[in-house]
Amino acid sequence: MGQVYKMKKSLYEKKLRELQIELVNLQEWIKAKGLRVVVIFEGRDAAGKGGAIKRITETLNPRYCKVVALGVPTEREESQWFFQRYVAHLPAAGEMVLFDRSWYNRAGVDKVMGFCTEEEYNDFLRSCPSFENILIRSGIILIKYWFSVSDEEQERRFQSRINDPARRWKISKMDLESRRRWLDYSIAKDTMFAYTDTKLSPWYVVHSDIKRHARINCISHLLSMIPYEKIEHPVIELPPIEEHRGYIRPPLTEQTFVPDVAAELAKSQDKMKTEESDSNLEDDDLIE
Structure with missing residues (x-):
């Protein structure tokens, strides 16, 4: 393996700023053209999905860019068509939705942890490509990212969370169990790719052992996936403040600071x- 080059913080922040400005331009284009965009983020625990999503959304208007991170399905949701609770969060015209984990839970945690039957698992693998094809044919732009982290780097990040009181909440019993079942998850991921890495809806793998690189690479790729142009806006001028017209501000002592x-x-x-x-x-x- 050759020498690994790592971006310095100053270069990373400069490039990230440039990309975030382009993300704003992209969002304006999506709004103006009424596009519907779905971006899926999958990967092992501590692979860096959340960090990438945070950097993407930091400068965007949350009314038009929404993050969906669904919890455990309710009893009612479990009785529904599997994809139904995800369909409810698909974008309207002018919106971009980022799924922090998605329907692919069925191919990963559900399979490995035994949260679904073998029949339900196999049905998902067969039906998922058709489901995604329907979304794409309806006009949705679907982009899928898999954040790939090594076992050594995952261990380092887990240990860092354990030792940090502000981030210890990120470690759950499920995380520890998934760590123990690393090989089972590897097999599940390979099977998932075999069925769902299609020409119409491919997986894009992001090497995420170096967080800064993963974020820059992911955002750069996302921007390249949707042709867009910068929309020019009229110059904004702040209006002068109206005259007081007899207004008297109440004494500051009457307020609680x-x-x-x-x-x-x-x-x-x-x-x-x-x-x-x-x-x-x-x-x-x-x-x-």
Whole structure:
């Protein structure tokens, strides 16, 4: 294996900013042309799906770009046609929907963990390509990403979450069990690709051991999948504020403000800098 080059943070942030501006242009085009876009994000736990979705949506209008991350199906949903609860979240004209996991749960966690019967699993593999073909023929632009992470990198990320109080909630018993059944998931993924990686609806694999690279690669590819043009908008000018016309603001003492914790932190920060500066001067005197 050759040398692995990693983007520096400064280059990554510069390129990400450029891509996010293009995502805004893409969203404006989708709205103007009434396109309907579905993007599926699949992959193992801690593969980086959520991080990529976050960077895609950061600068977009949430009214037209929606993230769907469905939980465990209800008893009523379990009695429905399998794809039914996903159909309810498909986009209207001018919208883009990002599925953070999708109907492919049936081919992954449901199969490995025994949440479906063998008959239900096989029926999904047979019917999924037809379902996606229907979506595409109806005019939906369907793009599917598989985030591929190595077992070593997944272990490192799991351990990082375990040791971080702010992210420990991301680790569940299901995650630990899926880690133990790594090989079973590999077999399930290979079978899923064999049935659903079609010419009309292919899977696009994103190598995600390096998070920054995965995000840049995924967003760049997404932008290349939908031909678009920048829509020019009229120059926006802020109107002047109307005259007060006798308005008198109520006294500030009548309002309840949140404590200014930030100001206190800034004050203590400046005090620490002053003390450090004085200390350095004393050290210089000792050196002389």
